[in-house]
Amino acid sequence: MTTLIIGGGVVGLSIAFGLLQQGKSVLVLDGGDGDFRASRGNFGLVWIQGKGVDCPSYSNWSRRSAGLWPGYAEDLKKLTGIDISLSQKGGVDYFTDETELKDRIAALESLKQAVGGDYPFEVLDHSGLKKLVPEIGPKVIGGLYSPMDGHVNPLLLLQALSSAVRRLGGDLRTGAQVVGIEAADRAFSVRLANGDRAEGEAIVLAAGLGASELGPELGFKAPVRAQQGQVLITERLPFFLNYPSGTLRQVNEGGVQIGASKAEIGADDREDLGTIAKLARHAVDVFPHLAPVNLVRSWAALRVMSPDGLPIYQRSTKYEGARFVTCHSGITLAAAHARLLPDWVVGSNQVPDLSDFSEARF
């Protein structure tokens, strides 16, 4: 039995990797280079604090994935020799506004209660934070440290996953844009843009923004929209930053990555100088010593967002064997997707409970 996976990004490949580790046969259909690819433009965080403030089960699911990440990264390294630079020493969010900090503390406290108290984070004032991160500037009034957070090199992750899938005997086809699906229970036939076809007994739709078009053919609503984010990266600097934040992290090659804007402008992945300047200003507010540092690159990418920002895991009610997976945090959730989702995909008994993330909520 072959499982077709539509989408060769981090989400689709993680599921493929997990299925292959269980001895299943997979065919991954990856789209064209001109497609929108969150897997090539994302910020690379394995991030927990603040996620799921209104949905504790999302917090728990993310946390479970973060706990599985070390083993997942180790599996990839053993199989491919690629070290994807996972670091989970904790993360820090920086605040320059008293009200924003107070609101965030309240949100984290309430989430901590909701998940049963096991939710480590620490509130640091300016001087406490300066001990942890001496480079912060005077505009930073304080921050939130959580040992739950981390980061990874997302491009190395994508490379390692592609390599791992092929090494385990998976069929990964690039430039394979799916334009149509003929579905029946346990019999799926997809049509590619070049006229080829591919067949499988199960199918996982993990096509990011492409899912909104293909979803209905498998009985899914697939309500996803694009949210643009822009990211900058500096020249390589000597290592100074141990802890990533939601907006600033020093990557394993030395550059400081600065992000990330949020713009509801549809499927538009062009950068603009105004946004770039705003991001750079924020970086210099937090770390004044970055002021004379050169930026070497900037880019925009599109987040794949459901209406409430939470993931969707949906089994088709129309065709047995069809699954739909989409999420904004494909990096954070990659370990859970590889280790836990295969059981849900093949429909065996040990399924993780993903009922909070069904499409029925929309």
Next chain:
Amino acid sequence: MFTPLETASGRQVTFNFDGREFTAQEGTPLAAALLGAGVSEFRSTPVSASPRGPFCMMGACFDCLVQIDDVTVQACMTPVRDGLVVKRIPRPDVSAEPHDSAPQGSENSREALRA
């Protein structure tokens, strides 16, 4: 090792690199002036501290980096002018780990994370 193809005919000026005075013809690419004066190691890389010097001499490789007014620039793309002060990019201390002082109690938190 490096000598100019043409005899210097323009104005000779003085510039400073890493605390040393050098003389070169005004307008010569800084990288060429330093190579001509026998300097081949311009900097250490910021991550592994391995030595680097000019490679392409045409603005593409970014290996000849130096600092002028605290800003990193390509020496091959910078014309020498009188009184120019050029600094070597500070060599990183690769023996030391970045400061690592997680808040107290975080070890317990990490145990909780693993559990």
